Amino acid sequence: MIEIFTFEELAQLGEVFERKKWSGDINEFDGDVFNKTVDLLSELDQRQRKLVLSFIENYYRLTDYADHCRAIARQITSKFGRRDKILFLPVSDAEPKVKSGHSVCYEIQRFLDDRLFLEVDTLDHYDRLNHQKVGSKLVIVDDFVGSGSQMRKMLRTIINSFPEMVQNISIYVICMQRIAYNRVRKLCPNVYACEIRDRAITDAFAIGSMTAQEALEVYQTIESRLSMRVWYKLGYGRAEALVSMKRTPNNTLPIFWNDRQKGGTKWPAPFLRIQS
Known part of the structure; x- marks a missing residue:
């Protein structure tokens, strides 16, 4: 059962977006990045949200080179x-x-x-x-x-x-x-x-107080809901990147860019990448 996305978590997310100067940003396909991220977090339980919020705090995004x-x-x-x-x-x-x-x-x-x-x-x-x-x-x-x-x-x-x-x-x-x-x-x-x-999970770069093993187990419960080719799991080459450039690389954790969910429904990927 999905637990309610709390006001405190929403405020934390808003602070991260303000600090990163992402407020009002849209992705390449005109999706509002903040709203998509809220939708993503709303799909998760409390432990999953805690991990993904840590990912977002450590996410690197650059479109102006x-x-x-x-x-x-x-x-x-x-x-x-x-x-x-x-x-x-x-x-x-x-x-x-x-x-x-x-x-x-x-x-x-x-x-x-x-x-x-x-x-x-x-x-x-x-x-x-x-x-x-x-x-x-x-x-x-x-x-x-x-x-x-x-x-x-x-x-x-x-x-x-x-x-x-x-x-x-x-x-x-x-x-x-x-x-x-x-x-x-x-x-x-x-x-x-x-x-x-560094890699988000293996290098304990973006997992907060969790151990790498705990974070991997929590992350895989999220990623398992997505429909994708096996080589994209944990990002192509298992790179575990938290990066979006002018286009989000497929080395980034796919929960952020893959909008294909098992069963045919859409996954709210904030940094959407269309992958053939």
Whole structure:
């Protein structure tokens, strides 16, 4: 039986939204984020609500990348000089298509004075790398890295094809899960992230006074109500992220972005992501 969502809990949620400056925000599909979050909490019992409120207090949401891209541009300017050819490369899948890294690439270059370098160029996909580019400083960029699987696959492909490029690769990301940061650095030690985030439950990052085991058990009673592919449980790659960028990554705990509930009814996901 669902227990009544109390006035004290509603006030706590309102304070969190005020502090995070989320009041009045809508998601990408015109859903009011506060009202959707209230609807989400109203589906839960007291113990579940306590955990989800802790998640929300530790949730990271960023839709304006300007300040972070400016910071990355400063890092690049301080690291490279007039003798360097800078080659930007957004993180992408094996199949060429526009990804979030492409917009980050453009945004960083807004704040970069290309006269400070010998050359600045951009590739839209890593399959366009060739031996003529080997001497360039390869700058790989993205907005968010959750499990690191996509980036590591891309890095291995580049390193296998151009082993001499390893020492010239640098990675700049707005936000990374720490588990991905540690994995990626095993292939490329030159990784810079504006924000590094721990896993919500396993790393006891966002579970309040609960133990990790208690929090996992409580969380799974919520997640079990959703209809989804098994690899999205606890977020893709079990990344346990609490992150929404311009789009909510599938590495985020799916109770926040998946609106498919078992039985065909809608789940009130405040940071909705349409997943095929």
